[in-house]
Amino acid sequence: MRYELCDHTADIAVAATGDSLESAFAAVANGLAAASCDEFEDAGGERFSVAVDAESREALLFDYLDELIYRRDIRGELPVDHRVDAVSGPGSGTGERSDTGTDEWSLEASARGVPLTEIDAREIKAVTYSEMRLERVDGGWEAYVVFDV
Template identity: 60%
Template sequence: MFSMCYTLREHTADVAVEAHGSTLGNVFAAVADGLTAAMCDELAETGDRFSFSVRAESREALLFDYLDQLIYERDVRGVLPAAHEATVRQTDDEWIVDASARGIPFADVDARDVKAVTYSEMRLEETGNGWEAYVVFDV
């Protein structure tokens, strides 16, 4: 059984990530790895890990907010988030992702801009093999 994987898909003028994971956290991290791949072909082994948590009212909103937070962290820290790890849990009334990524300094990579995550065609569903997600990013 797989742990997590992603595939970049062409999507009109945008880019889409189709991801699979054995757990909800793994599929979140796989989509984030796809986001990183959409921004950069070759990753440097530099950079320090940073952590953050995001809360939302639904799984789909949590995925959107998690990816949006990664784009925010990229812009504020001046790094390319990579090597993603995520754990997703549910409390009584909200979903929470506790996440980390390695922030590769922009000086160490040739990165392309991804402007934003979109709700356009977003899909997050449980399957017999774990979880699948499809997310479109505005480039």
């Protein structure tokens, strides 16, 4: 699992890879944290759980990242050290329709909430669908997400 921050006109983008869909989602979330703050490793914070449901794999990624930004704004904590335990949906992660005919996707994850009072964080306003990519590649998954700053 890895990520790279990419300049994107007035915004910032995260390009991420992972061996699994779960690790790709976690890598994008870790990229979001890195785009928000340079140093947060020793800033403490409690772990919290995140559960998200959506109608598609891409919507699940969008809603997951949007939930992290919402929690930062509401709780005053920067979510860091992301762990995505499960991503489930049609076709067992292949993106194909399931035999049951449902298109529902879900995610179970956790992160550590670092108090914003303990760090010097930049504001990331929102996740966008602009240029969003989430695709299976040889050996894993690639994701590209643009954030409004």
